[in-house]
Amino acid sequence: MKPFVIAIDGPAASGKGTLARRIATHYHLHHLDTGLTYRSVAYILLQQRLSLDDETSAITYATKLDFNTLDSKDSNLLTSHEIGEAASKVATIPAVREILVAKQRNFAKILPGSVLDGRDIGTVVCPDANIKFYVFANVQTRAKRRYQEILKKENKQIIMRSLLILNNATDVI
Helix, strand or coil: CCCEEEEEECCCCCCHHHHHHHHHHHHCCEEEEHHHHHHHHHHHHHHCCCCCCCHHHHHHHHHHCCHHHCCCCCHHHHCCHHHHHHHHHHCCCHHHHHHHHHHHHHHCCCCCEEEEEECCHHHHHCCCCCEEEECCCCHHHHHHHHHHHHHHHHHHHHHHHHHHHHCCCCCCC
8 A cells, every 4th residue: 555645835834834734633644844854953963062064963863863753842942943044054964855855755655644744845855745735825924923923932931931930839938
């Protein structure tokens, strides 16, 4: 049996991730946000205080990356602006791209099928996908979505801080 593959491409904040998650959930397919693969490698390099230009380390971490752990990482950490900028730099290393694209292609072979979202899924990663979508939104809509994401993150941090303040010691006077 051949896996059913859906490729979803589009720019940042176009809605491709939301669409991919919903389709994967509805049809009981596996989902991979391929951008998180590059972000994870960048995150590890930064955590280890290594240069983003350190190709040897980037290749090592790309090789070791386990896609099963992507969802377990704090999504706020991986989706931060800083990690996004670092991921863009890591993605320019040809060997890292080669390794991650190969892993993404292997992910697409998992039965019963998968939904992959990113920038070049339908053209590079899974050119033979059963269905290919290109999702787009105008600049104003994309900016509004990013702004709302930032507000959600900030509100979550404010709430967490207030909970920490309210959590006093039991023997306080």
